[in-house]
Amino acid sequence: MANRLLEVEGLAKHFRGGGNWLSSGGDSIRAVDGVSFSVEEGETFALVGESGCGKTTVAKMILLLERPTRGAISFQGKDVSSFRGGSLREYKRLVQAVFQDPYSSLNPRMQVLDIIGEPLRVHQGMRGRDLRMRVGELLENVGLNPVTASFFPHQFSGGQRQRIAIARALALRPRLIVLDEPVSGLDVSIRAQILNLLVDLQRELGLSYLLISHDLAIVEHMSHRVGVMYVGKMVELATRDEFYGNTLHPYSNALLASVPQPDPDVPMGTTIGGEVASPINPPSGCRFHTRCPIYLETNMCREVEPEWREILSEHLTACHKVEPAVV
Amino acid sequence: MPARALEQMLRESKEDDILLRVEGLKTYFFQRSAVLKAVDGVSFSVAQGEAVGLVGESGSGKTMTCLSLMRLVPQPGARIVEGEIWFKGDNLLEMTEQEMRAYRGHRMAIVMQDPQTSLNPVYTVGEQVAEPVRLHLKERGQQAMARVLDSLRAVRIPRPELRLGQYPHQFSGGMRQRVVAAMGLTTQPELLIADEPTTSLDVTIQAQFLRLIRELQQDSGTSVIWVTHDLGIVAQMCDRVNVMYAGRIVESGRVRQIYKEPQHPYTRALLDSVPLMGTRREKLYQIEGQPPDLRSIPEGCPFWPRCPEAMDKCKEQYPPRTSLGGEDFVHCWLTEEGR
Numbered sequence: 001m002a003n004r005l006l007e008v009e010g011l012a013k014h015f016r017g018g019g020n021w022l023s024s025g026g027d028s029i030r031a032v033d034g035v036s037f038s039v040e041e042g043e044t045f046a047l048v049g050e051s052g053c054g055k056t057t058v059a060k061m062i063l064l065l066e067r068p069t070r071g072a073i074s075f076q077g078k079d080v081s082s083f084r085g086g087s088l089r090e091y092k093r094l095v096q097a098v099f100q101d102p103y104s105s106l107n108p109r110m111q112v113l114d115i116i117g118e119p120l121r122v123h124q125g126m127r128g129r130d131l132r133m134r135v136g137e138l139l140e141n142v143g144l145n146p147v148t149a150s151f152f153p154h155q156f157s158g159g160q161r162q163r164i165a166i167a168r169a170l171a172l173r174p175r176l177i178v179l180d181e182p183v184s185g186l187d188v189s190i191r192a193q194i195l196n197l198l199v200d201l202q203r204e205l206g207l208s209y210l211l212i213s214h215d216l217a218i219v220e221h222m223s224h225r226v227g228v229m230y231v232g233k234m235v236e237l238a239t240r241d242e243f244y245g246n247t248l249h250p251y252s253n254a255l256l257a258s259v260p261q262p263d264p265d266v267p268m269g270t271t272i273g274g275e276v277a278s279p280i281n282p283p284s285g286c287r288f289h290t291r292c293p294i295y296l297e298t299n300m301c302r303e304v305e306p307e308w309r310e311i312l313s314e315h316l317t318a319c320h321k322v323e324p325a326v327v
Numbered sequence: 328m329p330a331r332a333l334e335q336m337l338r339e340s341k342e343d344d345i346l347l348r349v350e351g352l353k354t355y356f357f358q359r360s361a362v363l364k365a366v367d368g369v370s371f372s373v374a375q376g377e378a379v380g381l382v383g384e385s386g387s388g389k390t391m392t393c394l395s396l397m398r399l400v401p402q403p404g405a406r407i408v409e410g411e412i413w414f415k416g417d418n419l420l421e422m423t424e425q426e427m428r429a430y431r432g433h434r435m436a437i438v439m440q441d442p443q444t445s446l447n448p449v450y451t452v453g454e455q456v457a458e459p460v461r462l463h464l465k466e467r468g469q470q471a472m473a474r475v476l477d478s479l480r481a482v483r484i485p486r487p488e489l490r491l492g493q494y495p496h497q498f499s500g501g502m503r504q505r506v507v508a509a510m511g512l513t514t515q516p517e518l519l520i521a522d523e524p525t526t527s528l529d530v531t532i533q534a535q536f537l538r539l540i541r542e543l544q545q546d547s548g549t550s551v552i553w554v555t556h557d558l559g560i561v562a563q564m565c566d567r568v569n570v571m572y573a574g575r576i577v578e579s580g581r582v583r584q585i586y587k588e589p590q591h592p593y594t595r596a597l598l599d600s601v602p603l604m605g606t607r608r609e610k611l612y613q614i615e616g617q618p619p620d621l622r623s624i625p626e627g628c629p630f631w632p633r634c635p636e637a638m639d640k641c642k643e644q645y646p647p648r649t650s651l652g653g654e655d656f657v658h659c660w661l662t663e664e665g666r
């Protein structure tokens with residue numbers, strides 16, 4: 001098995017709020033509530049779920065943009081919360097991010113040279129000719145002409161901007177890149193360009209990706225392993241082939257059935273009713289029980305939180321209805 | 328009966344089924360330094376009860392085509408410069424603004440992309456859904472409310488009696504999109520234009536909404552124009568599809584036909600560039616470059632700079648319409664020359 005790069009253990013983030021104007025409601029927004037997974041060297045791990053499931057909050061904690069309420073993140077075997085000074089700087093160098101919207105993630109007043117060059121100047125003190133050379137090299141890596149280093153973001157299309165964001169993420173030779181919906185703001189014909197670029201870069205540079213997406217077709221194309229989240233909890237985790245071939249959790253099944261397939265001969269499956277539950281005072285027991293099509297009539301699903309367990313080798317889920325195949 | 332007369336009769340009866348026919352529609356934006364040809368000679372038709380897709384990337388002119396149908400192109404700036412829009416026997420482009428109002432929101436309605444901006448935050452949902460009822464059906468009070476309740480029920484909003492008195496912010500995104508659909512459907516329009524109505528919705532909520540529109544369409548026989556860039560939605564929802572590129576329809580056909588045997592290189596490229604669940608491709612097909620700037624659309628076929636099969640001819644002259652049987656057609660020199 002490959003080396004473990006990042007490991008997340010029982011991660012939780014509770015926000016204040018959810019009360020009315022008389023009370024703050026305490027820490028009652030449970031955006032993330034006990035999530036565990038890992039990202040191996042050179043693999044793409046995908047976090048899938050609908051809005052409000054907490055996938056972006058998980059990413060923010062990994063990027064040190066939010067402090068976890070509970071749980072631990074370790075990188076190359078070391079606890080991230082123990083990093084200070086040099087080790088912290090090193091972590092920030094090795095873990096980079098590309099966000100959804102290339103229109104708001106690039107400073108409109110900065111030239112491309114400065115956008116991509118900034119991390120190089122800050123972390124490595126690179127200046128002048130060296131800097132220009134390295135930025136030119138990075139632009140070429142992502143399929144842009146090095147001449148464009150003097151351009152400003154508005155001179156680029158959405159797809160090209162996303163390439164710039166990728167070049168910036170690559171500047172410090174990271175090990176892990178968090179990709180938060182990297183193509184959802186792009187046109188169909190441009191999406192393929194960016195996805196192909198990401199796959200190529202991963203192969204060439206041995207990068208690991210944490211891909212956050214709601215698009216299950218893209219996830220199948222890109223990832224090695226998949227984790228599905230629902231209202232702050234992980235409900236299923238498996239290798240790609242296992243997940244798409246032998247889906248266990250009813251929510252994962254519903255997600256897969258909801259995708260309109262670009263093939264008129266593959267009709268849409270039966271989806272589920274209701275809406276994603278709120279992370280403010282989430283449902284008791286299994287959080288999915290309010291929408292679950294195979295909900296147990298005994299009060300089990302409503303009252304008891306299902307255990308997170310390994311059903312098959314490397315295939316975990318939290319559902320009362322699913323029985324382990326291996327004992 | 329002689330064959331010719333029979334043919335004539337068949338054609339006429341087919342004509343009767345056509346709800347909307349657009350002929351050579353051109354909508355341009357006039358800017359100080361340039362003319363943007365957002366819609367540049369678009370022709371298509373929608374039969375009674377049919378669902379037709381307009382597919383394309385941003386800037387392909389699909390939304391501007393729909394706004395032209397409603398005669399709601401942004402003013403000032405844009406103008407419909409040419410064309411005919413026949414709604415049954417009437418040319419919408421020859422109507423007065425007063426006459427047009429009888430169509431908008433009554434015989435044809437539009438559901439927009441963003442439910443956030445389509446609803447007024449300071450009116451209750453009931454008042455907003457009732458507006459087209461009051462305006463077009465001239466119903467008031469109890470009668471109007473009964474109709475509003477019916478439409479909220481039709482779009483499966485739970486507890487409509489209670490929801491009717493609430494404001495848009497008390498609704499979730501999916502529920503808001505249903506309210507907007509209810510607004511469009513209360514007057515039982517003959518044509519519904521759905522302009523990317525599900526882009527802001529979550530996957531399971533999108534699936535619910537798509538199913539809902541399909542059921543409503545089956546029940547009422549409404550024709551629908553689906554404007555989208557999502558080839559999955561077109562495959563699931565439409566009978567016919569028109570593929571747009573740089574303001575023109577480059578290929579038109581029945582959905583099955585187009586998905587099985589796309590003729591235009593752009594259509595083919597689009598279909599090959601999306602990841603398909605269940606079929607693993609090492610690499611996605613990649614269309615190089617990007618959609619053209621409408622201020623400077625290339626000479627000839629606007630797709631040639633990105634087309635892997637471009638010939639000299641493509642750079643000089645826009646390809647004529649090549650019929651593919653029935654109403655299906657394509658604009659491509661490859662097909663034209665090949666026959």
